[in-house]
Amino acid sequence: MEKREVRVRYAPSPTGKLHVGGVRTALFNWLFARKHGGTFVLRIEDTDLERSTEESVEQLERSLRWIGLDWDEGPEVGGPYGPYRQTERLEVYRAAAQRLLEKGAAYYDFATTEELARFRERARAEGRSPIYTGGEYREMDPEEALRRVRSGEPHTIRFKTPREGQTIVEDVIRGPVTFENENIEDFVLMKSTGTPTYNFAAAVDDAAMEISHVIRGDDHLSNTPRQILIYRALGHELPAFAHVPQVLGPDRKKLSKRHGAASVEDFAEQGYLPEALFNYLALLGAGYAADEEIFSPQELAERFRLEKVSGNPAIFDVQKLTAINAVYLRRKSPEELAMMAAPLLAERGVATKEELERDMERLTRIMELLRERISLTTEIPDAIGYFYGGTLEYAPDEFEKQFGKEFVRENLPELRDRLAALTEWTADEIERCVRGLAAEKEKGARHLIHPLRFATTGRTVSAGLFETMELIGRERCLRRMDNVLQKLRARDLL
Numbered sequence: 001m002e003k004r005e006v007r008v009r010y011a012p013s014p015t016g017k018l019h020v021g022g023v024r025t026a027l028f029n030w031l032f033a034r035k036h037g038g039t040f041v042l043r044i045e046d047t048d049l050e051r052s053t054e055e056s057v058e059q060l061e062r063s064l065r066w067i068g069l070d071w072d073e074g075p076e077v078g079g080p081y082g083p084y085r086q087t088e089r090l091e092v093y094r095a096a097a098q099r100l101l102e103k104g105a106a107y108y109d110f111a112t113t114e115e116l117a118r119f120r121e122r123a124r125a126e127g128r129s130p131i132y133t134g135g136e137y138r139e140m141d142p143e144e145a146l147r148r149v150r151s152g153e154p155h156t157i158r159f160k161t162p163r164e165g166q167t168i169v170e171d172v173i174r175g176p177v178t179f180e181n182e183n184i185e186d187f188v189l190m191k192s193t194g195t196p197t198y199n200f201a202a203a204v205d206d207a208a209m210e211i212s213h214v215i216r217g218d219d220h221l222s223n224t225p226r227q228i229l230i231y232r233a234l235g236h237e238l239p240a241f242a243h244v245p246q247v248l249g250p251d252r253k254k255l256s257k258r259h260g261a262a263s264v265e266d267f268a269e270q271g272y273l274p275e276a277l278f279n280y281l282a283l284l285g286a287g288y289a290a291d292e293e294i295f296s297p298q299e300l301a302e303r304f305r306l307e308k309v310s311g312n313p314a315i316f317d318v319q320k321l322t323a324i325n326a327v328y329l330r331r332k333s334p335e336e337l338a339m340m341a342a343p344l345l346a347e348r349g350v351a352t353k354e355e356l357e358r359d360m361e362r363l364t365r366i367m368e369l370l371r372e373r374i375s376l377t378t379e380i381p382d383a384i385g386y387f388y389g390g391t392l393e394y395a396p397d398e399f400e401k402q403f404g405k406e407f408v409r410e411n412l413p414e415l416r417d418r419l420a421a422l423t424e425w426t427a428d429e430i431e432r433c434v435r436g437l438a439a440e441k442e443k444g445a446r447h448l449i450h451p452l453r454f455a456t457t458g459r460t461v462s463a464g465l466f467e468t469m470e471l472i473g474r475e476r477c478l479r480r481m482d483n484v485l486q487k488l489r490a491r492d493l494l
Contacts, residue, residue, distance in 0.1 A: 004212040004237075006038025010064075010071075011202065011216075013045045014056035017263035018063040020316070021217065021247040021255060024281040028244060028309065029215045030069050031282060034301035041209060042074030044085040045202065047195050057085075063264040067274045067281075068297060073209075081209040086201050093196040096204045096234060097157050097189050101142075105233040106189055108145040109137045109158045131185040134158060138186065157190040159200075159229060167225035172213075172242035174311045179225040187226050203227040207236040215306065218243040242306055245285065245313045255316050267321075271376030276325035285314035293320075294327055326375040334368035341367055341380045348381040351388040366471050369463045387472055391483045392458035402454040403484065407447055409493055411437065412455075415448060416481045425474040427466040434466070455484045 010026040012018070033040040042064070046052040061075065073079025083089055100106035111119070111132075120130040137145070138160060149155055162181045169177040189200040196204070206214060206227075214224075221243045231238050249259035256262045261270055267277055282300045283293065287308030295303070329337070338360055345363075346353040356363060366387050374383055386392065403409060415437055422429050434452065438445040453465045456477045462468050469477050488494045 005210075006033060006036040007041065007210055007212045008033050008038065008215055009041040009043050009206070009209065009211050011043040011045050011205075012060055013048060013052060014060050015048065015051040015053075016056060017265055018060050019255070019262055020264060020267070020277075020281060023063070023067060023264055023277075024247060024284055024314075025215065025217055025244050026064060026069060027067075027278065027282050028286070028304070028306070031297075031301045031304040032213065032215060032306055033072075034298075035304050038212070039072045040070075041079070041081075041211070042071035042077075042084065043205060043209070044075060045198070047086045047198075047201055049087075049195070052087075059265070066268060067264060068278050086196070086205065089201075089205065090195065092208060093190065093201055093204055094194075097196075097200070100159070100189065100230075100233055101157065103233065104160070106157050106159050107134065107138055107140065107142075107186075108149055108155045109134060109186075109188075110145075110148060110153055110155050111135065111137060112154075129183075131183065133163070134160070134186045154192045156188045156192050158186040159189055159226070159233070161186050161229060167228050169221065169224045169228065169241055171221070172240055172306050173245075173309050174218075174243065177221065177224075184225060184229075189230075199223050199226045200230060203230040204234075206239060207231060207234060211239050213240045213242065213306070215242045215244065218245050242309070244309060245311060247284065247316050248313045249316055252313070252315070259316070259318075261318075269378075271378030272321065272325050273328050273377070276321065276328040279328070280321045280324050284316070285310040285312070293324060322375050329374055329377070330371055332371070334364045334371070337367035337371055338364040340377060341384070344377065344380050345384070345388070348385075350381050350385045355388070362471065369467055369471065373463065386457045386459065386462075387468075390476070390479060392480055394454070394458055394484075394487075398454065398460065399487070402451040402460075403488060403493070405447075405451075407441070407443060408451045409488060411441060411448065412451065412481070412488075413485060413494070415452065416478065416485065419474075419481075420478055422474075425470060427464070427470045430469050431466040452481075456480050 008029040010029050012022055012026075030040050032038070042061075044057055044060075046057065057075075064071075071077055073081060074084045097106060101108075116132060119132060119135070123130040138158075161184050165181050167179045167181060167184070169179070171177055187199060188197050190196055202223075203226075205211075224241055224243070228238060247255045249255045251259075257266065261267050264277070268274070278297060279293075279295060279300070282295075282297075282304075286304065287310060288295075288300075288303055332340070341363060342353075342356045342360070345351050345356060366384050370383055374380060403412070415434065418433050418437060419430065422433060434448050435445045438448050449465055450460070453462055453468075454460060456465075456469055456472060485494065
C-alpha cells in the first residue's frame with residue numbers, strides 16, 4: 001500500500017478555556033507533523049450551538065498561539081480542504097448522510113424522546129439490553145419514510161449498525177481494542193435540528209480532509225468504532241488511530257482548577273513562560289529519555305515517536321514544570337527580563353511606568369542580578385520590590401533579632417556615616433567600607449553584613465549585598481538606615 005502523506009488535526013470544541021490536556025494532544029499532533037514533514041490542521045468543532053461561542057474560539061486560538069503552536073491549515077490560514085469550522089460545513093454532512101441513506105447504511109428514525117425513554121425503561125425491566133436498534137423504523141420502506149420526512153414529521157438519521165461481528169480499533173499506543181457490534185446501538189448521524197452529531201461530523205471531516213493519523217484523548221476511544229463504521233460505509237480508507245491518556249493531578253483525578261491550574265490561561269497568569277509549558281507538556285508521558293528535560297520545539301519534534309507515548313495516564317508535576325520554567329527564565333537576556341518585568345512592576349504599583357522607562361538600564365542590571373532567584377514571572381514584583389520605593393516595613397521579631405546585639409547598635413551609626421562619605425557608590429567601595437569597619441572593630445564582617453542587609457532590603461536573604469546596595473542606590477540605602485536608627489532611638493536603644 002502506498003505510504004500516505006502525514007496529515008494530522010487538532011479539533012477542539014470551543015466551549016471554554018483550553019485545558020492543558022487538550023494542549024498536550026495538540027502538541028503531540030504538531031510534533032508528529034513536524035517530525036514527518038506533514039501538515040497540522042486546526043479544525044473547530046462548533047456544532048454544539050448552545051455551548052460554543054465566538055469568544056471561546058478566539059480564546060482557543062489565542063492560547064494555541066501563546067504556547068507556540070502554528071497550524072498549516074485552519075481558521076485564518078485557510079487551505080485546500082476548508083472551511084475549517086464545522087458550522088460552515090453543514091452541507092457536507094447532509095450530502096454524506098444522503099449517500100448513506102441511498103446505500104441502505106442509514107435510515108430515518110421517527111422515534112420521539114418519550115418513545116426512546118420508554119423503550120430503554122422496558123428493556124431494563126425485562127433484563128434486555130437497552131441498546132436501541134431502530135425497531136420498526138430500521139426496516140421501514142424507504143418510500144414511506146421519505147413521505148413522512150417530506151410531510152415535516154420530526155426525525156433523526158441513524159446509522160444501521162451491523163448486529164453481528166466486531167469492530168477493531170488498531171490503536172498505535174495501546175494496540176488492538178475490540179468492540180462487539182451487538183453492543184453498539186444504531187447511533188444518530190443527523191439530529192432532528194439538521195445538525196450532525198460529533199461522531200458523524202468528525203468522521204466525515206477526517207475523511208474529507210485526508211487525515212492520516214487521528215491523535216486524540218483516550219476519552220474518544222469509545223467513539224472510534226462508530227467512526228470506523230462510518231468510514232467503511234462511505235468507502236474511505238481508515239486513518240491510523242492513537243488515543244492519548246489523560247493528564248491527571250497528583251491525586252490521580254483529572255487535572256482541574258482545584259489543583260491550582262488547569263487551562264493554558266491559568267498557567268500564563270501564574271507566571272509560566274509559553275516555551276516552558278510547551279517543553280513540559282511535550283515531555284509528559286511521551287517516552288523521551290529521562291536524562292534530559294530541556295529541548296527546543298525542533299528538538300522535541302525530531303525525537304518524538306508516537307508509538308513511545310505511554311498508555312498510562314500522565315501525572316502533572318507542578319514542581320517539575322516550575323523547575324523547567326526557571327531554566328527558561330535564566331536563559332533570557334537581562335534586557336528581555338527587564339522588558340518582561342517593567343509592566344508587572346507598574347501593574348503592582350512597585351514603581352511608576354515613567355520611573356521604569358526613565359532608567360531601564362538599572363532595571364536590566366537588577367534582573368541580571370536576580371534572574372537565578374526567580375522561577376515564575378509573577379515572583380518578579382516581590383523579588384525586586386525593595387529596589388524601588390522608600391522606607392521599608394520590618395517584621396518586629398526579625399528587627400529585634402538583627403538589631404538587638406550591642407555591637408550592631410554601637411556601630412550602625414558609624415557605618416551609615418562612612419557609607420554616606422564614599423566618593424563612589426559601587427559594590428567594591430561598599431564592600432571595602434563594611435569589611436574595613438568590621439576589621440577595625442576586630443569582628444567578622446558578617447556581624448555587620450546581616451543587619452545591613454535587613455536594614456536596606458527588609459529581608460534576611462538577598463542576592464550579593466554589595467551589588468544589591470549599589471543598585472538600590474545611595475540615597476535610598478541611607479534613608480532606610482536612617483529609618484532603622486530612628487526606630488532604635490525611639491526605643492532608647494541608641
